[in-house]
Amino acid sequence: MKIGRTATGLLWVSPWILGFACFTLLPLVLGVWYSMTDWTLLESPVPVGAENYHRLLGDDVVGIALRNTLLYIVITIPLLTIASIALAILLSRPARFQSLWRVAVFAPSVLPLVAMATIFKLMYDGELGVVNRGLGAVGAPTPEWFTSETWAMVAIILMNLWVVGPAVVIYLASLRDVPRDLNEAASIDGVDWWGRLVHVTLPMISPVILFNVIIGLINAAQVFVVPYIMTGGGPNRGTYFWSMYVYDAAFRYGDMGYASTLGIVQFAAILLLTAGLLLVGRRFVFYRGAAS
């Protein structure tokens, strides 16, 4: 009976298992193999052992891509977290046209990233530049977004804030789950709004914060489309990220073996960072079920 139920269950999830095996597990295993080969794509792979991994250690471009990616992660994740929690709190309050505001915040997330990056490129451009014209109109300095390494990075990070919608929706749901009696008890004890936010609301939604931070980390570590379209990695590789190097090595330089090495290292780094966050989370995240 039990075996029969297990078989039925497996049968129902078999399309997913098949998809996972074909499109995730197999490429991963093949990626590990290709990372130890010299493969131009146009010829058969030649095994070279750990040569690609040795090369990676002395590759200056790897250092640049790593620096830019880490910088992007370190700046983007706190910014995204603060912005999305703040928006979720604002949107959770009763207001006129509440649904409209919620749709407005989420809407950019359903647009293709390629289209958005193209639009933002035009907005930042001095030629059509809504951004610079707006800044100029209020007397603020108008940066040259894509000719300076610093401003190009800022442009990409700011554009990323535009797609906070999914995180906001998750925070909105979690805010509804915060027990009202806790907040009321805190109010009766004389705790002000900020105190309730820091000592009641944030601890209660901390598992959701951890989840969003992990998802944000995974996305930020793989950033590709926006810088590829907006800056092409320049100027002077100032916005050249790890995933762009993987792409270039594979499809522009015809070095699929090395690209696989870069991809495997990226995968391992994301895995380690996620594990690290989960470990840290044990200390700072409050799980109601565990507490009871």
Place this chain on the structure above:
Amino acid sequence: MRESSGRSIGFVLLCGIAVLAVGYVLFGPRPTSDIPGDRIVLNYWEKWTGTEAAAMQQVVDAFNASQDRIHVNYLTMSSIDEKAMLSIAGGAPPDVLGLWSFNLPFYAQSDAILPLELPGIDAASYAPAVRPLVFDGDRQLAGVNTCSSVAVYVNLSHLDRAGLDYRNGGPPRTLEQFDAMIPHLSVVGSDGVEQAGFLHMDPGWWHWCWPGYFGGRLYDLETDTATIDSPENIAAFTWFQNGQRRYGRDALRRFQSAPTDNPSPYRNFLTGRLSMTIQGPWLARVIAESAPELQWEAWPLPGPAGSPDEPTGPIECDVLVVPRGAPHPAEAMEFIAFTQRQDMVELVSSLHAKPSPLMQVSPDFYFNHPNSSIAAHEAILHSPNGFGTPPVATWPELNASLTAGVDRIWNGDEDVATVLGEVQAEVESQLERARIRRERRGQRRFGVRP
């Protein structure tokens, strides 16, 4: 009871929709095709869109009408070199691929393209600067669709206004004379640069070409070594950096990102904010379309005093290849041979406003040509000083390293020799890896006979 009848209606509806869908698939409309069924269909991937694609389509149509065995299907493809690589690796390439000449060393070294046998065509059929770009020794790797040389485009009204006499004296003969014109053409007001005489990075496509004007090269084919930090190249990029210093980095950034009503990459030249710019011959077509009132002329950019008299400039070709694994290689070569006919080459070159890559050119070609300065481009193409990209399989990687170095030189005040030294080290390690890769596979270097 009501629930079960509702289910029955749902089931009947679902069956009805399924029957309709199956019926549509089996008996519905079919895509129509005007290709006669007995013809061999060649798939031809090309990078061009718009006017340039329409020009090539005329050649394809002429070929399809010229015989009754083969039909060429022209397909525009973006990022064509990357898709070509994947299609060849996957064993499903098209019959004919339109690439750039700088792609050839990588594809040739990997035996990913077939040597061509085109009746009546050999190296002597092409302009001297074109030959090393498409021939590996005596093996022809590609047919030449069009080719371009780069010249300096000049706004004549600006020259007249500045009192620069080019009509009697002719174009500048040395780079020093050219440089001396720039201050006369530059207008710097209290708000910054209003008009620039010449910019080395507008739109910045040709940053690899400057050493060529100073007698330098990026790579030495004989010794298979990078020569990025040679004295000639340091001199070239110092001149390049001085171009930025003439106006100042910040002023130039503001100038180059200032709003104009022309969105094209050549906007500063087309809107009269830039007096001289280096560009390919297609700029004539763009001017005719978007700034027909502009009075212009194109000249070969001269080298420094003491340089050879013959004109200098970079050259690139759009090429046609037959990829390994192409379903119909013999027919593909027949099509490429057709495209290399003088009348076809001249047709597409003329519609693209480019020079002909062939040695034999009909008088009508010049007479009807839409680029009134085509002679300047032809002169560079037929000069011994015309040069292409380095014939190395690692060119995309070399170019990426050089681009990053050029960005540093242009945007900063870094010492040119130091930057080029760092680029040299980066490129040397790329060439070393390419050497190891060739030895591992027993391959020969492109352009070097055994």
